[in-house]
Amino acid sequence: GRVLVIGFGRFGQIVSQCLLAEGVGVTIIDNDVEMIQSAGRFGVHIYYGDGTRLDVLRAAGADQAEVIAVCVDDREAADRIVDIVQANMPNARLHVRAFDRVHAMALLRKSVAYEMRETLESAFAFGGRTLEALGVDQETVAALVADVRARDRQRLELQVQEGLYAGIELAGQKVEPEPLTDPNKPAKPLNPEAQDVLAHETEFSG
């Protein structure tokens, strides 16, 4: 297939649906029997095996694929595949499912061609639909979500470029989320327990 999809769970199945709708040849690798059985209903080439092994990747045609789409539901496995591919197929184009912001930053530092945080776009759609439910018109919502998406991307690229958090993910730490628009009022704890937690935060981050 022109695209090698590693991992045929919730994510890899939808990615494959998009590719198949355009008639693109797809090869999938998965080591879960249930996923392989699902794949039998799709017009794809199927390799049953461990996609984090070089011999399996090669046997499934990784050297010939135009895009290697890493869609596994496991950050460590995804990183392992990226490392193996970059070491052995330096010209491969890697598209990778990222777990969260920290993982996305690590992938960008490895210069993968494309990464997508696995819950990001669903959360944008959810936020947009919630604004519509509050009476904001569709056009305004679309512009607003596009703006938040662009700010988020800008911040991500800045963090990667500046290397502000270089290596932080190795320590198992988290990148602090930041508001992308200036909050016009401070956070307000609604119970004493929330107040306690916030007071500690001020102490620690001071």
Place this chain on the structure above:
Amino acid sequence: GRVLVIGFGRFGQIVSQCLLAEGVGVTIIDNDVEMIQSAGRFGVHIYYGDGTRLDVLRAAGADQAEVIAVCVDDREAADRIVDIVQANMPNARLHVRAFDRVHAMALLRKSVAYEMRETLESAFAFGGRTLEALGVDQETVAALVADVRARDRQRLELQVQEGLYAGIELAGQKVEPEPLTDPNKPAKPLNPEAQDVLAHETEFSG
């Protein structure tokens, strides 16, 4: 807040960013200290506690919220919140993060106002970007992804309406994924192990 967001992880944070960008008042509930500390940087009302408890929901203002956005990273917890809200606040508008297709179907059967599968839209974006990398132009990709999304939605609503799988999620079973476009060729196993698994599938589903 006009919107009560339960769960301030990867998903709830992005949802809140969208709402805050429009100046909408947001109250969040989370029982994870780290998440509460993150929320301290946003202009939100914060309730530290277990969002699956009626007293906590009430104390955080669930009765007054225009939308209750269930953004927890746990299917069972989400279902529990939906049940509690529907039993005690029958007029509440529920927007719910769904884990997968089976969960989405269960939520639609409970008549929540909105559900969004947590990885669906990121997978669509990933599939679209992969088609672009293969040389398909942006406009074609956008139309194609919109078409796959519409077919997927249609199939989901049909399955819910026909009650084809009513109760299946209770048994812990999975709904078989189906190709949304007709595969013009059969699936092709690339190694004997894949062939074995597919042969079994034919046996079992015959």
